Amino acid sequence: MASSLGLPLVVIVAAALACSQCLGQSPTAPGPAPAGPVNLTAILEKAGQYTTFMRLLTSTQVGIQIANQVNTSTEGMTVFAPTDNAFQNLKPGTLNGLSTQEQVQLILYHVLSKFNNFDNFETISNPVRTQATGQDGEAFSLTIVSIGNRQVNVSSGMVTTQLNNALRENFPLAVYQVDKVLLPPALFGAKSPKSSPATSATKPKTGDSKSDQAQSPATHSADTEAPANGVYGFKTMGIGFLAMVGTLTTALLF
Ligand SMILES: *[C@@H]1O[C@H](CO)[C@@H](O)[C@H](O)[C@H]1NC(C)=O
Ligand SMILES: *[C@@H]1O[C@H](CO)[C@@H](O)[C@H](O)[C@H]1NC(C)=O
Ligand SMILES: *[C@@H]1O[C@H](CO)[C@@H](O)[C@H](O)[C@H]1NC(C)=O
Numbered sequence: 001m002a003s004s005l006g007l008p009l010v011v012i013v014a015a016a017l018a019c020s021q022c023l024g025q026s027p028t029a030p031g032p033a034p035a036g037p038v039n040l041t042a043i044l045e046k047a048g049q050y051t052t053f054m055r056l057l058t059s060t061q062v063g064i065q066i067a068n069q070v071n072t073s074t075e076g077m078t079v080f081a082p083t084d085n086a087f088q089n090l091k092p093g094t095l096n097g098l099s100t101q102e103q104v105q106l107i108l109y110h111v112l113s114k115f116n117n118f119d120n121f122e123t124i125s126n127p128v129r130t131q132a133t134g135q136d137g138e139a140f141s142l143t144i145v146s147i148g149n150r151q152v153n154v155s156s157g158m159v160t161t162q163l164n165n166a167l168r169e170n171f172p173l174a175v176y177q178v179d180k181v182l183l184p185p186a187l188f189g190a191k192s193p194k195s196s197p198a199t200s201a202t203k204p205k206t207g208d209s210k211s212d213q214a215q216s217p218a219t220h221s222a223d224t225e226a227p228a229n230g231v232y233g234f235k236t237m238g239i240g241f242l243a244m245v246g247t248l249t250t251a252l253l254f
Contacts, residue, residue, distance in 0.1 A: 038070050038173045044081060047167045047177075052087040053107075060100070062107045069113070076115025076172035080154060080163070082181045090181055102187055108132035109140050109156070109184045117169045122146040132184060140184045156182045158189065 041063060044050040057063030070077055087095070098106060109132040116124065127141035134140065143155045152163040161180040168175040 037067075038168075040066055040070070040079065040173065040175065043168050043173075043175055047081075049083045049085070050081055052084050053081050056095075056103060056107050060104045060107050062104060062111070066111060070173050073113065073172065075113060076174070078112040078114060078116045078174045078176070080110040080176050080178045080182060081167065082110065082178050086179050086181050098187070105132045105134075105140070105184065105187060106181075109142075109182055110178070115171050115174055117174055118146075118150045118152065118166070121152045121163075134186055140186055142182065154178065154182065157185050158183045 040057070041054060044054050054063075057066070066077060066079065095103065109130045111131040112128060113131055121144055124144050124146075126143045126145075128144050129139035129141050132140040143157070145153045145155075147153055147162075150164065153160055154163060155161075159180050159182055161178050161182070163176040163178065165177040166174065167177060
């Protein structure tokens with residue numbers, strides 16, 4: 001009796017171990033590169049809460065410029081995408097107070113001509129040039145400081161905000177949520193007549209819950225995560241079931 005049940009138990013335990021090893025690798029296995037051209041609009045649309053930024057990408061034609069550059073650049077690109085909440089927290093009239101050219105500069109200030117994932121930010125050297133340039137061609141720059149554990153602070157000198165949510169982090173395009181519009185001092189600084197929005201930039205935010213909402217679309221946008229989690233869930237369930245069978249078998253044996 002004991003020997004006839006003992007063998008199946010060994011088989012079950014062995015199967016459970018083998019199963020945990022074979023399936024356990026899949027969540028960390030690199031997924032296939034996403035097919036087709038990288039589409040910033042589609043990324044922002046999917047993530048939600050970026051309607052103002054998308055509208056500005058279109059009206060300033062920076063969106064088209066980014067699409068072309070992502071396609072052709074060997075260095076890739078990084079985009080800091082301000083949420084709708086970030087734009088709402090600007091002093092009223094801030095955007096309308098800008099000329100078309102200044103709106104282009106503001107949007108390009110959120111774009112780097114180089115791909116950066118969270119690891120790259122740890123070794124980036126400051127100041128970091130953005131794609132925005134002044135009248136005489138000098139680049140508007142940002143200060144980017146990694147404070148560890150996938151947390152990075154970005155500062156324009158007038159506004160500091162933390163990157164903690166990547167909408168996309170795969171070459172050639174990285175897209176990060178920013179909860180404040182990065183205001184370039186060249187447009188909004190003390191020397192500029194448009195200095196007033198600076199005060200609103202330091203105003204405490206009311207919508208911190210927004211960043212929580214952003215977590216779930218970001219998770220879904222990671223192409224390989226969802227199926228991996230599914231497999232993992234199935235694996236856990238399977239092991240649980242096998243463990244139960246094992247316990248029952250053991251109970252029967254003794
Ligand atoms: C990018 O995605 C948007 C929104 O899904 C779509 O309207 C647009 O046609 C796409 N562009 C390209 C070049 O695929
Ligand atoms: C990017 O490249 C793809 C494939 O090479 C092409 O279909 C697409 O039209 C290009 N998009 C832009 C904006 O150049
Ligand atoms: C990073 O930014 C946050 C606010 O966005 C600020 O509270 C914090 O002090 C900053 N940390 C550093 C090291 O600059």
